[in-house]
Amino acid sequence: MFTIETASQIQLLVTLCFSALILGMGFALNRGQSRYMLIHAAFLFPLWIGIFSFFSVKQNAGWILIQFSEPLLVVAFLLLMTVKPQNFKSAQTAAMIVAPLFAVVLFVQPMLSLSATKQYILVCLTILVSLINLYNLRKAKGLENLLFWSFLCIIASGILGSLWNALFLTYLSHTFKTAAYAAFLVYVYKAGYQRLMAKTQDAEKKLSDFNRTVEMEVKKRVFQLQLSNEKLVNISKTDKLTDAYNKAAILDLIETQTLQKGTEFSILMFDIDLFKQINDSMGHIEGDKCIKKLALLSKQCIRDMDSLGRYGGDEFIILLPNTSEMQARVIAERFRKKVDETNAPHFTVSIGIATFPGNAVTTREMIAVADEQMYVSKNRGRNTISYRNM
Numbered sequence: 001m002f003t004i005e006t007a008s009q010i011q012l013l014v015t016l017c018f019s020a021l022i023l024g025m026g027f028a029l030n031r032g033q034s035r036y037m038l039i040h041a042a043f044l045f046p047l048w049i050g051i052f053s054f055f056s057v058k059q060n061a062g063w064i065l066i067q068f069s070e071p072l073l074v075v076a077f078l079l080l081m082t083v084k085p086q087n088f089k090s091a092q093t094a095a096m097i098v099a100p101l102f103a104v105v106l107f108v109q110p111m112l113s114l115s116a117t118k119q120y121i122l123v124c125l126t127i128l129v130s131l132i133n134l135y136n137l138r139k140a141k142g143l144e145n146l147l148f149w150s151f152l153c154i155i156a157s158g159i160l161g162s163l164w165n166a167l168f169l170t171y172l173s174h175t176f177k178t179a180a181y182a183a184f185l186v187y188v189y190k191a192g193y194q195r196l197m198a199k200t201q202d203a204e205k206k207l208s209d210f211n212r213t214v215e216m217e218v219k220k221r222v223f224q225l226q227l228s229n230e231k232l233v234n235i236s237k238t239d240k241l242t243d244a245y246n247k248a249a250i251l252d253l254i255e256t257q258t259l260q261k262g263t264e265f266s267i268l269m270f271d272i273d274l275f276k277q278i279n280d281s282m283g284h285i286e287g288d289k290c291i292k293k294l295a296l297l298s299k300q301c302i303r304d305m306d307s308l309g310r311y312g313g314d315e316f317i318i319l320l321p322n323t324s325e326m327q328a329r330v331i332a333e334r335f336r337k338k339v340d341e342t343n344a345p346h347f348t349v350s351i352g353i354a355t356f357p358g359n360a361v362t363t364r365e366m367i368a369v370a371d372e373q374m375y376v377s378k379n380r381g382r383n384t385i386s387y388r389n390m
């Protein structure tokens with residue numbers, strides 16, 4: 001290991017420690033962002049020279065690091081300016097770009113052996129540019145403030161360290177340099193953390209947007225499924241030819257009525273008279289039309305709360321909730337007359353009435369009574385209504 005005086009040892013140690021910290025933190029907080037990682041990679045160089053200098057027998061490596069530590073930091077500043085130009089307005093940008101150039105020349109000048117006058121001019125220019133920066137510093141906001149302070153400290157460190165050869169000034173220079181590194185380190189940490197937070201928030205927003213879209217899509221699908229389910233249920237309950245309930249569905253509805261306590265309801269069972277003759281004389285297609293017409297007439301004669309079902313062939317049932325036998329007789333008679341008015345072809349119906357609970361108390365019994373009364377009507381010469389006396 002080479003031997004250098006205490007002041008330089010401190011300077012080397014500060015440069016090494018901060019380079020390692022900035023490098024590590026920059027890489028950790030900016031993973032995946034190649035441009036920022038490249039900037040922080042600038043600190044790999046002093047770190048490498050520093051480590052190398054400890055194991056080198058020559059003094060050169062340590063000296064090179066000491067000489068170039070400030071310019072390296074300034075280069076990192078410049079790189080940051082190029083990445084975030086929107087944060088630096090024109091005047092500030094100009095100052096920030098010109099100042100580092102002077103700073104670089106200032107730090108390199110000890111090796112150039114300039115004359116005293118040229119050194120003096122250089123120092124004056126550096127001070128002037130630093131003052132411009134100081135003025136800009138008042139306007140800088142948030143994190144950029146830290147960068148300006150760091151920059152001023154490094155300029156001050158350079159001026160103090162390279163012009164006069166007094167020991168206390170050397171230590172003061174190192175103090176400024178340490179402050180510059182510390183401010184830069186805080187900037188790297190805060191800016192990296194902010195970017196990380198912004199990235200996380202962005203990812204969270206995208207995730208919640210995605211979740212909302214999925215939720216809406218699921219709701220839409222569920223609604224469509226419910227609709228098609230309802231359609232399927234309706235299809236399974238409906239008679240294709242007449243659009244009335246089919247046998248199973250009308251029996252279910254009657255069953256539901258019988259289960260209600262304290263209710264009274266009636267059913268009308270009816271069948272086209274001599275329908276075979278219509279089929280035989282006019283054909284099945286005309287026969288179908290008669291069945292359809294009968295269903296239509298039935299629907300016109302009943303209330304919204306009533307239900308029409310096709311029991312089979314030319315046989316139908318009308319369910320009349322909250323209807324006594326007397327009321328059912330009126331409805332049945334009105335319906336019989338309406339059918340009797342049909343023409344081309346003219347046909348009639350025979351109707352049987354059953355009332356709950358007077359005639360029957362179960363679905364099966366209700367059907368049996370209505371069927372029995374319908375055949376009573378047939379036997380009485382058709383085109384009539386029949387009911388069992390209670």
Ligand code: GH3
Binds near residue numbers: 273276284287382
């Ligand atoms: P009744 O007065 O005793 O009822 O005499 P009917 O000739 O009407 O005798 P019945 O009710 O037993 O005959 C019903 C006929 O209806 C028998 C069948 O060929 C016919 N039929 C059953 N379903 C259909 C159908 O969907 N369309 C057509 N066109 N005819 C049908």
Ligand code: MG
Binds near residue numbers: 272274276314
């Ligand atoms: Mg018939």
